[in-house]
Amino acid sequence: MRTLFAIGACLTLAGGAPAWAADDFYAGKTVRVYLSGSAGGGYDGYGRLLGRHIAKHLPGEPTVVGVNMSGAGGRKLANYLYNAAPKDGTAIAIIHNTTVYDAMYGEPSVKFDASRFYWLGSLDSFTPISFVWHTSGVRSLADAKDREVAVGATGAGSSSFQYPNLLNNVLGTKFKIVTGYKGSPEMYRAMEQEETHGMMGTPWAQMRSRYMRWLKEDKVNILVQFGRKKNPDLLAVPLIMNFARSEDERKLFNFIFAGLDFSRPFLAPPGVPAERVATLRAAFDAAAADPELLAEARKAKRNVNPLSGAEVQAMVNEIYATPPALVKQAQEVLFGKK
Structure with missing residues (x-):
């Protein structure tokens, strides 16, 4: 299923409120959505689109801001998210979908393991x-x-x-x-x-x-x-x-x-508490189905074909299970190594 939780219908407390409502961690906080492209590009556009709508689906309705961090085809941001970003759920990102492959190809600048990120979902697949x-x-x-x-x-x-x-x-x-x-x-x-x-x-x-x-x-x-x-x-x-x-x-x-099946992927760094990852994934799913987000996307002529975090995580795991010989061949043709 593309939506993991129906807000207000599933995972409720005895009193009827959503389970995550008991977690007031985000109240008064600022959540930064890091964007792996320059201003005006596709990753920037989709990242800011989610950022404008995810806050109301997080408990405590935190402030959400977008931060551009372009460079090295997404690796600069992936390195930052993996090694330096806060691991409390206040830092998430949208990165190039090709970044998933970088560690497999032995790229020397890679300082992350994409299989250890917490994938929150993807807003689109593209051609x-x-x-x-x-x-x-x-x-x-x-x-x-x-x-x-x-x-x-x-x-x-x-x-x-x-x-x-x-x-x-x-x-x-x-x-x-x-x-x-x-x-x-x-x-x-x-x-x-x-x-x-x-x-x-x-x-x-x-x-x-x-x-x-x-x-x-x-x-x-x-x-x-x-x-x-x-x-x-x-x-x-x-x-x-x-x-x-x-x-x-x-x-x-x-x-x-x-990897084109999850072309606008959002993720959180490893080390974020499991219950907060679940909160972020639920908020992503709710935002991706939010009529206001969808209306804004249509106006901006941006396709929205969401996948859940669990679906993206499974796809990443499948990619990482590829036989080494095939990975080596892909590396040779993609990077020009004979």
Whole structure:
């Protein structure tokens, strides 16, 4: 089930109040929602969306503030949350879904074990796309095998870095990765100014809601959609799974793209008391179903397809159970290691 607790209906005290109402820990406190992207990006938007609505579903209705902490494709924030953030339930975060894989790939800057975080839930699953600017001279992945195409990226932990490497190493394309951008707004500007030719890993929902004019004006060409199944809006766009030439490549793609099922994940650091994790998860579920949050999301053209913390935790555990040989192969194709 996507909702773990029905507020006011389950886990009640003898007097009829919700069980967590007895915990007044949050009264007068400030809860910080850390955001692993720059202002204006997708993670920032979803993090602030939850932050504006979760307080009323926490006992004591604490103050909730958003704090941006971008860098290294989400690893900077994950390291902070794991090692330095308060472990009392006053610090939660939304991080890049690809951050789950970083420790498995042996990334040296990783100072966390993603399986030990407490996953609170995810607000959406999404379909990342690869697209190029109309002046690039590229209209398909086949074209990208014949000429160099510069694409912007944040850091090695992000899909903007990993996906072009995947295409280069598995399919033989010639994407040139330009790193150092803080987030998607900066990468969009770089493409419009023709510093780069395109982007990888942009959620289709973000393109549809904010940059549909580019498609209508033929300013961009969508080359491929990433994921384990096609988005209904993109039936004419090739799916990465269909480029698999063997069962081994299909298994590789399936592992790499499993994390897309929880694309806007929220989490708390290890060490938070179990009863407070349950409170945070219940508040997340209630906020994700809150009519006011849903109305704001529709107005901002943000999809909300929530998963519970238990569901996300199970998916993370499944990813961490992947055979080492397959993990090593994924690492090689995503990071360009031959």
